[in-house]
Amino acid sequence: MTDELPPRTTKGAHEKKKAIDVVTVFLLSITAVLTAWCGFEASKWGGEMSIAFSQASSARIQAAAAEGEARDARQYDLSIYTQWVLADLDGDTELVSYIEERFTPEFRVAFDAWNAGGRSDRGPFATEEYVPPGTDEAVEFTARADTKFDEALENNQRGDNYALLTVLFALVLFLTAMAQRELAPWVRRAFLILAIAVAAVGIAIMLTFPIRI
Incomplete structure (x- = not known):
């Protein structure tokens, strides 16, 4: 009976090592996929950030053009009003x-209101x-x-969040790689458990992030 113990002990240790190897390979595979996914999402949100910044810049240019139109209209009305x-x-x-016949429609409305109010x-x-035309625009x-500028900043933060997850x-x-080294069994298990815990935290955080396909 004493001679049978070492083989059983060796077999049990081998099975534990095999189980750890299976978990390790599975964890490595899942983590590799999640890392690639986070990189993809970071890239997508980076693209969304660039688009939003471009749209914000375009809107600024259009706003400046509209303000110029309003300024020119006001200058014209001011010249007529001076005369x-x-x-x-x-x-x-x-x-x-x-x-008065040459008042612009916008100035005519204001002029009539001014007259009606007793000047x-x-x-x-x-x-x-x-x-003046262009003011509302x-x-x-x-x-x-x-709005687009704020959206761009938000998208940038989302991309940074995914980058941090990588x-x-x-x-x-x-x-996980350390858990595959030739170390004491308890050390390997400790590394593996810690890796699983960190992966679980990462997955939980990732599930709270928005997705862009």
């Missing part, structure tokens, strides 16, 4: 009527009704640019 003021001060009603404001330009494009999974690969 109207001079004609009104001179009492030249014929010239006043002539100039209490500092001028038609101070009324809420005066909105400038506000809209500026808001779009801000580092975490690289640690899993390192610990």
Whole structure:
């Protein structure tokens, strides 16, 4: 009976080693796939970041163009209004009527509101009704640019998060590789258990991240 113990002990140790090897290979395979997936997602979110930054830049350019249009319109209306003021001060009603016929639609609305309000404001330009062409578009494009810029920053952070996960999974690969070394059985098991724990944490974190295909 004493002679049978060493073979059984050797067989049990061999089976444990084989089980550890199977778990190790499985963990290496899964971690390799997850690392590749995180790299893919980091690349995709990096692309989304570039697109959002490009859209934000385009919206900024359109906002600047709209603001330029509004500024030119305001300058034109201001020039016409200056001539109207001079004609009104001179009492030249014929010239006043002539100039009023050349008001732009936007300035006409503000001018009529100014008149209806008893000319209490500092001028038609101070009324809420005066909105030169391009003003609303400038506000809209500026808001779009801000939104796209924030979206780009968010996408950049998402890409960074996936990139950090690749580092975490690289640690899993390192610990798993150490578990394959010719070390004491308890040391190998410790490395393997730690690798499984780190992999589980990485997977749990990854499941909270958005996916872009």
